[in-house]
Amino acid sequence: MSLHDDAVLVLKGYAPEAAHGDQAELRQAYLDHLARHDNGMWKACGAGHVTASALVIDPERGQVLLTLHRKLRMWLQMGGHCEPQDVGLEAAALREATEESGITGLTLLPGGPVRLDRHPIPSPCNWHLDVQYAALAPAGAAERISEESLELRWFGYEDVPGVADASVVRLLGATRSRL
Numbered sequence: 001m002s003l004h005d006d007a008v009l010v011l012k013g014y015a016p017e018a019a020h021g022d023q024a025e026l027r028q029a030y031l032d033h034l035a036r037h038d039n040g041m042w043k044a045c046g047a048g049h050v051t052a053s054a055l056v057i058d059p060e061r062g063q064v065l066l067t068l069h070r071k072l073r074m075w076l077q078m079g080g081h082c083e084p085q086d087v088g089l090e091a092a093a094l095r096e097a098t099e100e101s102g103i104t105g106l107t108l109l110p111g112g113p114v115r116l117d118r119h120p121i122p123s124p125c126n127w128h129l130d131v132q133y134a135a136l137a138p139a140g141a142a143e144r145i146s147e148e149s150l151e152l153r154w155f156g157y158e159d160v161p162g163v164a165d166a167s168v169v170r171l172l173g174a175t176r177s178r179l
Contacts, residue, residue, distance in 0.1 A: 004041050006088040007050050008034055010131065014113050026116040030129050041082050048127025052092035053079020054108065054135040055171050056101050058154070059179050064172060065143055066164060067100055068151040075164045077171060079130065080148075089113070093133040101152065102144025109134040114174045117167045134175040
């Protein structure tokens with residue numbers, strides 16, 4: 001199965017608790033995008049492309065690990081572009097979270113994606129259609145900064161709204177509702 005086919009299956013199976021509002025609309029927009037663009041998973045797709053991310057969370061300590069993104073200079077969850085070797089969106093999200101956090105032994109929160117978030121990016125890509133997961137950190141997890149980050153830092157749940165944008169806050173809220 002191709003990564004494109006996997007993304008379609010994941011999105012068709014994504015059923016947010018509130019099957020209305022922006023999540024249902026985004027799910028349909030993502031599916032329409034993939035139906036129109038055979039290359040809709042890849043950075044080369046000028047109309048935008050599907051990305052995968054994961055919020056690294058330590059529920060025992062009530063904390064999340066955020067990265068100060070090198071290019072965007074914003075505190076964000078780990079994530080980014082799908083790669084040809086990714087067998088699926090889950091694999092892409094887990095790879096990105098592991099690479100950017102330096103933490104081995106991450107596991108994705110069961111139940112598939114936590115949220116969808118579409119955001120504009122500079123040309124020529126134009127849009128990221130992000131499929132967002134949550135990754136549980138193992139006990140004693142030790143982070144290690146990657147070249148994509150300026151800094152990594154653990155934040156208490158209550159501190160996230162003060163440092164991150166609304167999309168990260170929404171992802172944290174959706175993640176916490178599934179714990």
